Amino acid sequence: MKPAPFEYHAPAGVDDVCSLLGSLEDAKILAGGQSLIPLLNFRLARPQHLVDINRIANLDRIYERDGGVAVQALARQAAVEDSELVARICPLLSAALGFVAHRVIRNRGTVCGSLAHADAASELPAVLLALGGNVVVRSSRGERTIPAGELFAGVFETTLAPDEVMVEAWFPALGEPFAILEESRRHGDFALAGVVRAGSRLALFGVAPTPVLADPSDPASGLQPSGDLEATPEFRIHLVRVLTERAFAA
Amino acid sequence: MKVNGIEYPSPGASRRLLSDHLRHDLGLTGTHVGCEHGVCGCCTVLLDGAPVRSCLMLAVQAEGHDVMTIEGLAGDGQALHPVQQAFHECHGLQCGFCTPGFVMSVVGLLAQHPNPNVQEIDEGIAGNLCRCTGYASIRRAVKRAAELSPSPLRAEGRGEGGT
Structure with missing residues (x-):
């Protein structure tokens, strides 16, 4: 239950992060660490290098941009949850953060970190997908924007290249109607299944290797969720149908 | 540090x-x-x-x-921190293993919500597991801690600097 040895780097700027990622083999970025450090403690992940971005100044802003709200890489989930700007422009994001683990975890965890970690059962990737947002990633080769629909590649996998770092996520403005509903065994646990409604769009989480967009009138179409000790595939499909109905009832 | x-x-x-x-x-x-x-x-x-x-x-x-x-939170011989005092008064601990974590979480909870309602209390302690006391007396302790806390609650604690 202790991390395996690694070399620790604490760069002072994003450019330094990019040059480290460009030159090091097998490096992982450490932001909030609320998902990565458990993986290190269990030794499910054993990267040779950890690039800690927490020392970088001015990378925790939450600001209005292009008709939406931008959340930088070091903005803690708790800060985004409490942000009046986010509550005004994108209240779906504020609501979703209440489902992300517990407040003590959100004090440290970051929004961009959750997106980069890409856990299929987590809320924020599905929120970004339902809203049609995007993320800005940077490397020594330059900067590019990845739309949510092209970001999630598989279980814990994104389309970021090994030398790229996510510097910002952008969530478009959305008023009513919106909803996020999930079913989990205990408050704060990962969802057995969950739905995000953004206007007329629907995204599902916990039922496929990545969050997926679905047709609100037939949300379970084509779904093949996996089963485990907590829920069978049939139960997950049942949950998707019930939660979708509730999300669109209002 | x-x-x-x-x-x-x-x-x-x-x-x-x-x-x-x-x-x-x-x-x-x-x-x-x-x-x-x-x-x-x-x-x-x-x-x-x-x-x-x-x-x-x-x-x-x-x-x-x-x-x-x-x-x-409180140095040797000093008065207990309001959260510690409340756990003591309300029997918010039994074996005590989980207690330091609960106390620190509740200090944070009261800094955010000085007068938490039932839902805020439940969400505030949901990230801490207790396997013997049960949560009823811990919930009571959180309410009591809010009453005992000077307003605004000093999340930085009391005995800072020792002695």
Whole structure:
């Protein structure tokens, strides 16, 4: 239950992060660490290098941009949850953060970190997908924007290249109607299944290797969720149908 | 890093978890270690005033920051911190293993919600597991702590600096 040895780097700027990622083999970025450090403690992940971005100044802003709200890489989930700007422009994001683990975890965890970690059962990737947002990633080769629909590649996998770092996520403005509903065994646990409604769009989480967009009138179409000790595939499909109905009832 | 107001030298190995650094290197064994993956909440400490899991941070990450552990809330011979006093009065502990984590989480909860309602209390302690006392008396303790706390509650604690 202790991390395996690694070399620790604490760069002072994003450019330094990019040059480290460009030159090091097998490096992982450490932001909030609320998902990565458990993986290190269990030794499910054993990267040779950890690039800690927490020392970088001015990378925790939450600001209005292009008709939406931008959340930088070091903005803690708790800060985004409490942000009046986010509550005004994108209240779906504020609501979703209440489902992300517990407040003590959100004090440290970051929004961009959750997106980069890409856990299929987590809320924020599905929120970004339902809203049609995007993320800005940077490397020594330059900067590019990845739309949510092209970001999630598989279980814990994104389309970021090994030398790229996510510097910002952008969530478009959305008023009513919106909803996020999930079913989990205990408050704060990962969802057995969950739905995000953004206007007329629907995204599902916990039922496929990545969050997926679905047709609100037939949300379970084509779904093949996996089963485990907590829920069978049939139960997950049942949950998707019930939660979708509730999300669109209002 | 500063722990309970005292400046300490840098931790050695970068893979040292903050929880292990506090316990093994600094001898502050009041911070308990349960699951070591962020689920049980026993190792909760305050980082710059906000509760965090010390098992989900590397000790080197706390350099340049203020850490407060359960030992920092009230010094020897001093009055208990309002949250400690409330847990004592309401029988909010039995074996005591989870208690330091609960107390630090509740200090953070009351800093955010000085008069928490039932839902805020439940959400505030949901990240801490207790396997023997049961949560009813802990919920009562949180309400009592809110009554005992001077307003606004001083999340930075009392006995800072020792003595």
